[in-house]
Amino acid sequence: MRCPVALDLSWDEASGPPPLRELAQQLTAFSPAFAYVRDRPGTLWVEAAGLQPHEGSIEAWLGRVQQRLEALGWLSSAIWGCAAYSAALLAEALPRGQRLMVTPAHQAAKVAPLPLAVLGLGDRAEQSLRRLGLSVLGDLRRLPRRALEARYGQSLQARLRLLAGAQPDWVLVQPEEEWRTLLPIEEPIERIEALIFMVKGVLGQALARLAEKGQACSALSLSVFDACQRERRWRFCPARPSLNEAILLDLLRLRLEGVQLQAPLQRAELNLASLPAHQEQLHLFASGLRDHRRRDEGLDRLRAELGNEQVYRAELQERYHPQEAVRWCLHEGAWPRLKKAKPSPAWVRRLLAEPRRVDGPNSQGGWHVLGEAVVAVGGPYPLQQGWWRNLRTEDEYLVRTQSGRVFWLMHDRALPRWFLVGWLA
């Protein structure tokens, strides 16, 4: 960027940082280029070079940018005229809604009273500097720069360079292209799995076309319409543009898995946004092999994109109660390695997704489970768990039927009702 304007956006921990890429897409009418850096999640730099003749004055143009941002729900402050990093620091200190030009000649004097904390050096370094009696950026000038850099390492060194005018490690945001297609629905879709299957049918082709154009998918959105023309839309973005069909499908599946369809779907539209892909990316996705490292990176991207609280994986846990044997836990870090199975478990049991209500023994002593007569009964095995929530007292039974199948039943004493929870394979 030749003439970057720093826009600092208000945000808090609860709402999370602003979606800078999306905002940049919304502001494409104002500038051809936007950028951000990873360690300043609230700052968006906008290229202002060459705009003055068209926009009248930079200040007026910035006013319109800020108005647009406000309309999108984001308050901002803006600084232009000086080095990018200094502009960002100053913008952060400026009251929201204001904008200011700072010339390079005044830059140092403006930055000097800012507290050291704006550099984000970490508590330890800040504490150490404060102990030396340094509390604002201007105080750093009292100390020899090389000695300071030697003591506080690359982190401070990089920031001092940025303060001196070096360019940040930008992530440039460029306008996206869009690829759109209607899914070939012949009969109304009732199950979400069928919808995913249908997406799978067209996604491969779509990605191939993007690859031919040297592009990769930067966002995928799926819009569906039911018989009443009610629309539902899901969208997700991989952290970096991708051509990996499996990953994109997995992400879609994860997103849709918990969705319940209230009515059959009549129409569905798949929309892929794309960005130019580097040759390295194209090469990477060409192999198509499963790679655990890439899987973990993919999951990381997913978490980065959707938020850490949105990505779950299933985990087996040792529980007495069948319904509690699986739990969904937040996915963090690498995918866990599968543990070696314990030496031959006594019985392999299959769990039903939901316990199924069945009949218990009748008053004559006869008992049929799923239409098969019970010939042998093991139990009752009392099971009392969860007293800290609501004590459930159940009896576990294992029954063998005439055909030799062994069913796993639970008897809820309180209701009292019988449930089939699984069988022995």
Next chain:
Amino acid sequence: MPDYVPLWCKSHFSLLEGASHPEELVDQAKQLGLKALALTDRDSVAGAPRAAAAARKVDLKLIYGADITLSGGRRAVLLAKDREGYGRLTQLLSRGRLRTKKGRSELDLIELCDAAPGCLALVGGDDGWLGEKAPVNRHEIESLKDAFKADLLLRISAHGCPEEEQRKARLMQRAKRFSLPVIATNEHLYHHRHRRMLQDVLTCVRWGCCLEDAGKRLRRNDAYGLESSADFSRRFSTHPAWLARTLAVADRCQFDLFALRYRYPCERLPRGLNGLEHLRLLACKGATKRYPGGVPDAVMGQLNHELTLVGELEYEGYFLTMWEIVRFCREQGILCQGRGSAANSALCYCLGITAVDPMKHDLLFERFLSRERREPPDIDLDIAHERREEVIQHVYAKYGRRHAAMVSVNIRYRRKSAISDSGKILKIPRKDIKRLAKAGGGYGKEIPEKAFFQAGLDPRSPRMKLWAKIIAEMVDTPRHTSIHPGGFLLGHEPVDTLVPIEPGTMAGRTVIQWDKEAIETLGLFKVDLLGLGMLSQLQRCFDLLRRFPVPTAAAILLPSDHDVLARIPLEDDPTFAMLCRGESLGVFQIESRAQMNMLPRLKPRCFYDLVVEVAIIRPGPISGDMVHPYLRRRDGLEPVFYPHACLEPVLRRTLGVPLFQEQVMRIAMVAADYSPGEADQLRRDMAAWRRSGRIERHRERLVERMTAKGIEPQFAERVYQQIKGFGDYGFPESHAASFALISAATAYLKCHYPAHFYAALINAQPMGFYSVSTLVYGAQRDGVNIRPIDVRASRWDCHLEPDGTSYALRMGLRMVKGLGRDVRVQFERIGPPKSGEGLTDYARRLALPRQALEALAEAGAFEVFGTRRAVLWQLSDPGLSRHEPLALQEPDEGLCLPALSDFERLAWDQKRSHHSARGHPFALLRPLCRTQGYHCASALEGVATNARVRVAGLVICRQRPHSASGVTFVTLEDETGFINLVIWRQVAARFCSLLRGAALLAASGRLQIEGRVVHVVVHRLWEPNFDAPIEAVPSHDYR
């Protein structure tokens, strides 16, 4: 209905597993009509004495055993058939415990076989051994069969788990294959199923997980309680023979814990003398030394009386051991002194164990030893705490690790710890746990509702109700074991044949599984070697007096310092004058806020006054309303009056007011016709009245008999109330006299050698009532010149430097926070910087970690090399590392760092070294304080009583004693002294958060002056606004 005996029961002493007390298991077994019960805690017999006592009470047969942990997670239950088997069991447990870390045990199968003669082994069961699908090792089973023969049984359990069916089938098959008899045993983890909740909770604490995540670590159901024969036999209805076998096993186990014979170890005796003769000889020699002018007849008579009793009860070995330990201490120059009831004994005094002459002080011997009680004597020996470990290791070395081990202590859940542990397992937010722990701590099981409200929680919500219920269940449950402060069990036979020995958490310590109560229950002898910080301080003070001599101290520091304490004048006028002014900061036992205020009222003038002073500020005399009558009579404001002529000899020395435990016992003997033994029982019931409520039975008897003798019922009632007060905390006169000796010694040293005294006291920290900061300011007020930490002049400890005709106190490097032993070693090796040496070179030679150097720089120790900030800048050079050569540069040219302000210097001192030798922050604030209308402490005496005043200071003490009806006492400190605030309940409630948390406090209120005692009765509190960085000082809060 077939009978059965539960052979696999675990009590609370299977820590964090069993959920019932041993007594509860025994009582429940009796109620269920069971014939016997086996207590088999996990690798432990810790609960055996309590269970044995309970079983004896209800006449139930108790079988002793343990659930043994074997390698590979296997388990076996061992039951002692006879004394030999019990000894083998405890030895086996010791072996398993001593080879692993604390709390664990592991034995292998071959070792299990060692227990065979005399023990029964039950193997199999729930742990998977023998019951799993994997093939069993035939050789192992054959080895066990060879060792145990008919005493090896296969146990089968039935708790209602589906896995048990399969296991049972396999066990039966294997029983047949190896010809092993099968026995029905369920694991009993609690006495009643309602304890299932507690068992689950304890399981979670043990595993460090919460209830939601515990999964199969929790038991499947509540079938782990004791059951009646009918219920239990239903579980094994198809195998009555297995049940019958439990009865047969019970019949074979005939060992009784009370049948243990214990012999105290013999000391090495001179040829031709037995123990008693040797003791007599030592006592006579000692008496000649104690009474150089000739042993008075009364003393000789008492000595003979005591020796006769000791001989009769065969306790001479115990006295010889104590004498030997005292001799060792003296030889090694370790200060020690017997205290407690031992000070009632002339024998202990002559042997040099105690330092108070019981004849001179008319102390009651029966309080120490009595024929009727036939209980082992209890001698507590205080030892300078810094060197106590030497004495402990001497005892281990002398008697051997198998013949000597320390007594354990069971740390039980109190409300606070229960709140914390249960909160975690319920996943209660940490801040809520913290708040409730703060508001709801204390004794008793139930948490008052108001504590929940104070913590911002709703006690009526189901979750909070559940939490409160769990806490109530947990309170009193043992959580872990620790080491008794100093109790040793010594045995002629190896101790590990009586009780298992296990490693302690402290290196070099081994501990038995029984606690003090268990030792008492079984009538075993315990030797108490207790650590006393003040003796360390005295020791350090004498050392300083030797290194930095003062002519007047030569008289007390003779070359042989065996009895240096005895040479300190106990009745020294300047010392008592100092105490009468309430200047007792740092003086043993009389330095607390309350004691400081009592001193100007009591005006001690002789040693006995100090004995009274030590004993009077205790809940006993206070709740018995004895303090004011005593003071009034002392001041001649009311006549000395004896409720009955017979009480005059008992109460004469305390002006008709009972202040000591012995006096209460004597009153019971004289006025209510108690025998000495009964009087001693009264004392015991006093101590235990909160727990047992047994004291009530004495009330009627005391009051009735005293009234019958013509004593006023009001006085009788007051005596009774005081007895109850003693239950809270009361001093026996002997104990007070022993402590008063140390008080007198420390007061004398403070009065005459303040620099030596404070240097020793600061070096002996942590100990006592006040923080180093308060001691340093106190020393400055006492005229001691305190010099700050400086690497050129400071040593590790504080020491003295010549200062004109006296000495100045140079603060030591030990005061700097975060410097460990390795830093000390390095400093002592390298020494101070050489003349002309720069920081770079010195730091390079020191080669300390950067944090240590920075800590020293912040504390001002390197100020000789430049300002603190400039030094810190130099030390932050990246080449600075412990293991690589330093690459420090000399100060950068033109380096311009802001200088520290005066406040900052004090704050840095305080933060880094717990004190500042550069003055009190209020000295800097005084001009501002004047403009804001705050009085300083020293000026308060000049203000008229009842005047309204404003004061401010650093909070150094907050107290709300039980005996003060909700009044809170806060002590503030400024540069001129202490300010005592009295805060009534309503005012405290209004300003509770300030009272709890503020380090700097201002108050307004009315002044109350009584003689030299000045109080501010507070109306309002606030945090003063001085706009200066003032570091908080550690305060002595609510202890």
